[in-house]
Amino acid sequence: MAVIEESPAPKRERWVAQWKELFDEVVTTGLCTGCAGCVVSCPHDVLGYDHESGGYKPFHLEDELGPGDCVHGQKGCTTCTRACPRFRLWEEEADDHLFARQRTQEEVSGIYSDILLTRATDTNVHEHGQDGGLVSAILLWAKQEGYIDAALVSYLEGDGSTWKAKPGVAATDEEIIATAGSRYTYSANTLALDEAIERGFSKLALVGMSCQSSVPPVMWTRKVGKISKPIVFNIGLLCSKTFDDAIFEELFEAKYGLRKQDMVKMNIKGVFQIWMRDGSYHEVPLKECHAWTREGCTHCPDFAAEHADISTGGIGAFNDWTLTIVRTDLGREIIGRMAKAGVIQTRPGDDDPGAIALLHKLAAKSRKRWPETAVPKPRLLPTPAPKPAS
Numbered sequence: 001m002a003v004i005e006e007s008p009a010p011k012r013e014r015w016v017a018q019w020k021e022l023f024d025e026v027v028t029t030g031l032c033t034g035c036a037g038c039v040v041s042c043p044h045d046v047l048g049y050d051h052e053s054g055g056y057k058p059f060h061l062e063d064e065l066g067p068g069d070c071v072h073g074q075k076g077c078t079t080c081t082r083a084c085p086r087f088r089l090w091e092e093e094a095d096d097h098l099f100a101r102q103r104t105q106e107e108v109s110g111i112y113s114d115i116l117l118t119r120a121t122d123t124n125v126h127e128h129g130q131d132g133g134l135v136s137a138i139l140l141w142a143k144q145e146g147y148i149d150a151a152l153v154s155y156l157e158g159d160g161s162t163w164k165a166k167p168g169v170a171a172t173d174e175e176i177i178a179t180a181g182s183r184y185t186y187s188a189n190t191l192a193l194d195e196a197i198e199r200g201f202s203k204l205a206l207v208g209m210s211c212q213s214s215v216p217p218v219m220w221t222r223k224v225g226k227i228s229k230p231i232v233f234n235i236g237l238l239c240s241k242t243f244d245d246a247i248f249e250e251l252f253e254a255k256y257g258l259r260k261q262d263m264v265k266m267n268i269k270g271v272f273q274i275w276m277r278d279g280s281y282h283e284v285p286l287k288e289c290h291a292w293t294r295e296g297c298t299h300c301p302d303f304a305a306e307h308a309d310i311s312t313g314g315i316g317a318f319n320d321w322t323l324t325i326v327r328t329d330l331g332r333e334i335i336g337r338m339a340k341a342g343v344i345q346t347r348p349g350d351d352d353p354g355a356i357a358l359l360h361k362l363a364a365k366s367r368k369r370w371p372e373t374a375v376p377k378p379r380l381l382p383t384p385a386p387k388p389a390s
């Protein structure tokens with residue numbers, strides 16, 4: 001009998017890249033989103049991060065080798081590059097890990113299994129939510145069912161009147177409801193990981209914009225280790241940009257007289273919508289807001305939170321529903337069970353074909369922002385349809 005010799009699986013190249021490479025290839029090239037994946041992963045606590053206007057980027061806290069090199073990196077520590085979802089082949093690696101294949105160039109919004117419209121059945125949750133309240137409904141239900149024991153979310157500091165978004169841990173129903181809704185300035189929710197671990201939580205959901213939702217799969221596939229283990233569920237928020245905190249004073253107040261302490265809600269639906277305490281409603285053209293786009297967003301290629309278990313957005317004709325992109329088996333299980341339990345209402349995404357078309361259009365637009373000088377995959381777009389013969 002012939003003996004068939006199996007060729008050994010190709011070995012992964014030894015990972016040697018450290019802070020020096022991260023600094024040169026991501027932090028100083030404009031690819032860094034400020035997701036803070038590197039900061040929370042650093043086992044030596046030598047990466048700092050200012051969660052403030054003009055900040056939102058990691059920096060090295062030790063002076064020995066200057067800002068662009070690391071003593072621990074020189075000795076072999078590679079954790080920060082393993083955690084960075086903009087370092088080298090991040091998109092391919094996260095795709096492979098989650099879906100056992102890579103997206104094709106036609107899959108401009110990433111790999112998914114279903115698109116739905118959903119909303120929380122509970123009126124209180126629905127009212128507090130930005131769109132359909134799905135994200136908060138998932139957190140409440142997943143906690144009750146034992147999938148998670150807490151979530152990394154975004155709070156508003158103090159009594160909310162400064163509109164300063166800050167990362168935090170939501171562990172009770174009250175905290176989940178209190179942190180519902182969207183803020184359009186940056187909140188690196190990953191930064192709440194340390195607090196969650198200190199408080200003894202071991203099954204966490206991460207809620208975050210696209211850039212943050214690529215952090216867990218990149219950490220898992222590049223074997224960052226212990227720090228990545230508590231994140232078990234990943235909810236993404238569709239995102240084309242976030243604004244620098246200065247937009248409140250320099251645009252909304254200076255030009256429109258809208259003081260942030262008097263604002264009660266904001267949304268983006270083609271325009272920046274602002275609701276005030278006195279009941280008035282205002283629209284600011286997005287074109288006027290562009291000058292305050294946070295630097296970390298300008299090269300971001302991911303509108304659709306392509307590496308989340310479930311990605312959520314507010315585009316489309318149905319204002320009080322959440323556009324819901326179900327990507328992984330876990331995402332499908334959770335949405336299926338929630339629908340069955342009557343915790344959410346669902347309708348097919350095909351009820352709003354315009355929303356799906358807009359999703360893909362905005363995803364393509366974001367992909368064009370990825371620089372040609374970086375790895376090519378995130379820029380790949382669908383092949384244009386041939387022009388009809390005249």
Ligand SMILES: Cc1cc2nc3c(=O)[nH]c(=O)nc-3n(C[C@H](O)[C@H](O)[C@H](O)COP(=O)(O)OP(=O)(O)OC[C@H]3O[C@@H](n4cnc5c(N)ncnc54)[C@H](O)[C@@H]3O)c2cc1C
Pocket residue numbers: 128129130131132133134135136137153154155165179180181182183184185186187188189207208209237238239240241242268312313314315322323
């Ligand atoms: C900065 C930003 C930009 C967005 N851009 C778009 C867009 O262009 N198109 C689109 O369709 N949808 C966008 N979204 C998503 C949309 O606003 C809703 O978050 C989404 O539809 C879920 O709504 P919901 O009612 O189901 O969630 P909710 O139940 O209201 O829960 C929202 C969750 O988001 C968290 N959160 C709020 N603000 C932030 C923040 N700044 N950073 C991190 N986490 C936060 C909250 O803590 C809460 O857990 C954006 C969201 C954010 C935060």
Ligand code: SF4
Pocket residue numbers: 022026027031032033034035036037038039057058083084085086087
């Ligand atoms: S993109 Fe995120 S992980 Fe990468 S360098 Fe910037 S903050 Fe760190």
Ligand code: SF4
Pocket residue numbers: 033186209210211212239240241242296297298300301302
């Ligand atoms: S556009 Fe949104 S997802 Fe991309 S870097 Fe900015 S905040 Fe993150």
